[in-house]
Amino acid sequence: MQDSGEHPSFTLAYVPGVTPDKWVRKWGERVPEVPLTLVQVPAAGAADVVRDGAADAVLLRLPTDRTGLHAIPLYTETTVVVVPKDHVVTAADEVSPDDLADEVVLHPLDDTLDWERPPGQPAIERPATTGDAIELVAAGVGLLIVPQSLARLHHRRDLTYRPVSAVPQSRVALSWLEDETTDLMEQFIGIVRGRTVNSTRCRPPTPARTKRPDDGTPTRKATNSKATARKTTSSNRHRTPHERAARRRLSPPRRGGNRKPRRRP
Structure with missing residues (x-):
């Protein structure tokens, strides 16, 4: 929006x-x-x-x-029945629809459970909201079956709840x-859905790289040192033996000791 x-x-x-x-x-x-x-x-x-x-x-x-x-x-969500704390069903860890057969079970107008027929005995009137039904449970009028999150939302110190088996779930x-x-x-x-931030569906698309046009221009220039080396090597190939010998005599001695020149046989 x-x-x-x-x-x-x-x-x-x-x-x-x-x-x-x-x-x-x-x-x-x-x-x-x-x-x-x-x-x-x-x-x-x-x-x-x-x-x-x-x-x-x-x-x-x-x-x-x-x-x-x-x-x-x-x-x-787990489906639970909300009852007064001293109700008989609190003795069990889980109850079944048969355990509620003789109880008045409230069915509020905003109920989201998909019942074919709610368990227990219907109340004379249906409460308008789940909140209203909670008040009636506290007053001892009947019991209420709801998703567990709603039982927690409307928590009261005088009420508790137990899971109900074999009933619709939210x-x-x-x-x-x-x-x-x-x-x-x-x-x-x-x-x-728990996707990571690096998921391809959770990050914007990466723009495509632009390809350089091939205009015949070299992509990388040779460094000065490499060019100089090539030039020196090329010039050495064109010198005569006498020129190369004279150049060696004029060059400074190499590191690594005073090595005597070889005598020609």
Whole structure:
């Protein structure tokens, strides 16, 4: 997204219970020049936030209406039952739907679990939100089955929770518009997928090298010392034996001792 001054920015929406902190920190390390704005949105209709253009991407729970959207599942949450601390089910480490058959189980309107039929006995009225349902659990009206992250979000000292087996689980996913996979979106996808900063999809493309035109000009000039050596060698080849002998007599003696000249036989 861009503001009125054409400065790039990135807006990430997320539903309650999801904690994007670690990805936001990574974004700050990798893309410090682009600010990331966090917006918490209700679970119901979270996908509409990106459809309406209010956010570039959203962290939501599946299943949801994915029409016109990409969605990458990130992780699966444990499903738990929230109960008063003195409830009988707290004696077990894990409970089954059969253990809750005689209990009133609250089913809030913003529930994201994909039930065919929730376990237990239905309440007379459905609470509007998960927060409202937590209050009813504390009042002893019934129990509540939710993803574990929501149980932690609404933690109370007088309540606790236990894992529930053989029930639907919540999957947290990253979602964005199908036709809006921008460079910034690719950067965030790479972060949540754990790509390294050196990944080819997490760094800008390297510009191609420009090939020099071949105009016949040598690419490297010979050094003066090499040129001089070649010139000296060439001139030595054209001297007569008498000229070379006279040059040797006039040259200073070499290092390494006074060696006597060989006598000719």
